[in-house]
Amino acid sequence: MEASDDNDVLDIIEDDGQIGSTAPGRVWRLLVVDDDEIVHASTKYSLHDIDILGRRLELTHAKSAAEAHAILRTDSDFAVILLDVVMETPDAGLKLVRIIREELKLTTLRIMLRTGQPGYAPELAVIRDYDIDDYRTKSELTRNRLLTSLFTALRAYSHIQALELSRKGLERIIAASAGLFRRSSLRSFCEGILLQLGGLLDVEANGFVLARVAPPTAARLGNGEEPLILAAAGPFCHLSGTPLSHVEDGPLRTLIASALEGKRSVYLDGVTVLYIPGQSGDDLAIYVATGREIGPDVRRLLEVFCSNVALGFDNVSLLDDVRSLAYYDTLTGLANRTLFLEEIGSRIARQSPSAGVLTVLLLDLDHFQSVNDGLGHETGDRLLLAVANRLGSVFSDRHAVSRIASDMFGVLVWLKQPLDERDLVRAVDLCFADPFTINGHPIDIRISGGYVLADDRESDVHRLVRRAGMALKGAKRSGRGRILRFDPAMEEELHGRLSLVSRLAEAQANGQFSLVYQPQIALSDGTPFGSEALLRWQLPEGTWVRPDQFIPVAEDAGHILSLGEWVLRQACLHQVHWRDSAVGRLRMAVNVSVRQLRDGSFVHSAERILSSCNADPRDIELEITESHAMENDQVLATVRTLRGMGFSIAIDDFGTGYSSLSRLQQLPASVLKIDRSFVTDLGTVPESRSIAATIVKVGHELGMTVLAEGIETAEQEEILRSLGCDAAQGYLYAKPMPAPQFERWILDNMPARLPAAVS
Structure with missing residues (x-):
């Protein structure tokens, strides 16, 4: 009956197609250990030309346990050991079993014990504790039974080896993944992928990693949907950072595109393309020149590795995006x-x-x-x-x-x-x-x-x-x-400006600021009709700080808001005082900073000042420099609101900015002031006269009064009068004066009663 069972096993082996269908170059290595030459010869004869599970058998012979020990110390790559129990000593075989399992740590090697002396059979505990697959007496170990036992042992060895390979593969994957996760940049991460894959597959890291990035990242990289090679090694290293189209090998480009489009990995003889879908929408592909076809077991390990790569890729991509936000401008892609x-x-x-x-x-x-x-x-x-x-x-x-x-x-x-x-x-x-x-x-x-x-x-x-x-x-x-x-002088100037900033608030609190007034004259008859309020700063030691020094500083530091409000209030108080005194009604021109016009509370502040001073807005002219008047729609809207409240609006320093006539036409201005730079050269530079004439004509065409600043000579006055300029101010008539002195000047130079202010 037993023989029949053995034949049945052999029939199964033959039905599976394993006998006679050996894979070239693949063998099961067996170590035969016995002190009997006849056993060696009979075993060799019985296993001659036998294939099991697709592999032929290769025998190595040892005549003693000591010789077998020496062989296993240097060469442990055996699937099965056929071991005699009694050799140089009655328990030599059992001692070798202990050495194999405990000292040499050969856990996958299958052990089949044979003995010619049944009285020396091992105990059951030995078979159990030392993982012995089979124990037979030599007399009962027929050829069929030997093949049956070998089949069982080799199948067990194959399964254990697969599990061990999987365990080692997983350990290597975990180690590789840990190595990848330590890399914090996208390029370094991709270079690590190639390095770890080379280690997993035991090949040179010849290949590249590429990604077809999602639209937001694609816009940043400037490559659209075309796959971009993020890292490369071996003969492909020159392709790092370039689009896939730079790969000259046409079939290779087609293979990569096929993997990306088909969303699948491709395994060919000598070439592998791993497809990895990214959770953030970025498709990743890894091309590796393996030099051989990858088997099913390794493919399963690669699938686990790719899962870790996908997770790491998303994390590193996110980190790279964060780093990009930290170091690069999102709009232009330039360094920030x-x-x-x-x-x-x-x-x-x-x-x-x-x-x-x-x-x-x-x-x-x-x-x-x-x-x-x-x-x-x-x-x-x-x-x-x-x-x-x-x-x-x-x-x-x-x-x-x-x-x-x-x-x-x-x-x-x-x-x-x-x-x-x-x-x-x-x-x-x-x-x-x-x-x-x-x-x-x-x-x-x-x-x-x-x-x-x-x-x-x-x-x-x-x-x-x-x-x-x-x-x-x-x-x-x-x-x-x-x-x-x-220029170092710029730094000195800045230090001076900073010094002024630190003193501005103190100067305002201690009353170091004051106003002076310069008359404005009608060129038609020389009658003064108004004045411009000008801010001055006198230091405690008596020296004066020039307006062109402290006013820009006050604007930059934000002090101009409170200072400008103070100027408007003081000017309104003096205008009302003159209106209600012998001086009479004069138009008061006050310079307004662009910082005030940008400030949302300026209109309400102006309303409060008018109300508290009992001033008529029709007597107050707000002067805005040309460049500030053209700045933006917010400033234009504020100016229109002020004009609607009754204020007169003057465009100061006209001709020095960059106005467009259409923009100027939108401004609700009533006065256009010619900058002093054009007035100074009126008698000597023909171009200045032409510019002044043009400004006068433009102002009149837009329904504005034109006033020239900085007139110092009678010649300048006469030229401006001939050009049709309406009004003037300058040292020819009077320098800026404190309020009491201005009052005396007006009373000395005015008719018995001033008419209403020119508008």
Whole structure:
């Protein structure tokens, strides 16, 4: 009956197609340990040309337990050991079993015990504790029974080995994943994928990792839906950071596209493409040149690895996005202020005479707010992108151009000789020489800039940027449209301005400010009809601070709001006093800062002052500089509200700004003031006379009274009168005076009773 059972097992082996269908090069290695030569010979004969489970058998022979021990110490890659119990000692075989399991730690090796002396059979505990698969006496171990026992042992070995490989594979995957998760940048993470895959598959890391990124990231990378190679190794390393289309191998591109489109991994002989869907919508693909086809067991391990990669990719992508937000401008993709500062420090550290001198340049778009207000923020964003691209095309070094504020850009460039500074300014000017075409419409943009040279003595990054900023502010204060180099005098001026800022509040509290008044004269008959209130600051020691020094400081520091309210109140009080006294009714002109016009409470403040002073708004003229009047729709709306309250509106310093006639026409102004710079040269520069004549004509065409400032000579007065100018003020008539002196001057130079104020 037993023989029949053995034959049945052999029939099963044959039915499974394992006998005679051996996979080339794959064997089961058996170690035969016995001190009997006949046993070795019979075993070799019985197993000759036998294949089990698709593999042939390969026998190694040992004549003693000691010899077997020596073999296993250097070569443990055996599936089954056929071990005699009694050899050089009665229990030599059992001692070797203990060595195999306890000392050599060979847990997958299957052990079949054989003995010719049944009296030396091992105890049941030995078979159990030392994981022995079979025990037979040599007399009963027929060929069929031997094959049956081997089949069972080899099948058990195969299963245990698969489990062990899976365990080791999982350990390697866990270790590989841990190595990946320690990488905090996207590129480093992808390089780690190739490195860990090479280790898992025991191949060189020849391949690349690419992603077809989701639209938001695609917009940032500028590659749309085309897959981008994030990292590459081996013969593909030159492709890192490029689109898939840069891969010259057409079939390979097709294979990658097939994996991405089909959303599946592809296993071919020598090539593997792993597809990994990202939870954030980013498709990841890994191409590996394996040199062999990957079997089912390894594929399952790769699936586990890919799951970890997908999780890590999403986490690292998120971290990379966070880092991108921290260091890059989301609109233009340029470096932001943080990275700009770091880049300055990095470049200073590697500055050398051969490289030249690092130059830090700040550029600011002039009147960019007008673009946003007039054409919309979308157009403004497109303009910023166009500016970024144009600057990037000229200054192409990595991180050479940064967007460090709303409409401010930073540029880092190496200059090797002084003449390079001219080339730098010329290069920037050329960037803005042609208009930018946005939505089919050309937009002309002017630029103001300031730069500083980082010489060997200067390594403070923040000080360099501050100094470039000082030069930029100097360019803007001097009329915009210029690029200035930092001069130490600018820093001295800034220190002076800061000193003034610290003293402004104290000066206002201690009554160091006062008003002086300059008469305004009708050119038709020389009659004074009004005055301009001018702010003055006298220090306790008696010296005076010039208005062109402290007024811009007060504006920058925000003191102009309270100071401007004080000026308007004092001017209204004096105007009402004169109106109700012998002086009579005069129009009072008061300068208003753009900071006041931007402030939402200015209109209500003006109403309170009129009410508390009992002033008539028709007698008060608010002077606004031309550039401020044209600033934006908010300022225009405030001016219209003030005009609706009854105030007269004057446009000061006309001709020095950048007005458009259509914009000027929208302003509810009643007075146009010719700037003193045109009046000074009236008798000597023909162009000044032409400009003055044009301003007079424009003002009259728009229904405004035209007043010229800064008249110092009778010649200037006569020219202006001949041009049809309506009114004037200047040293020819009187210098600005304190209120008591002004009253006396008016009484000495007025008719018996002044008419109503000119409007």
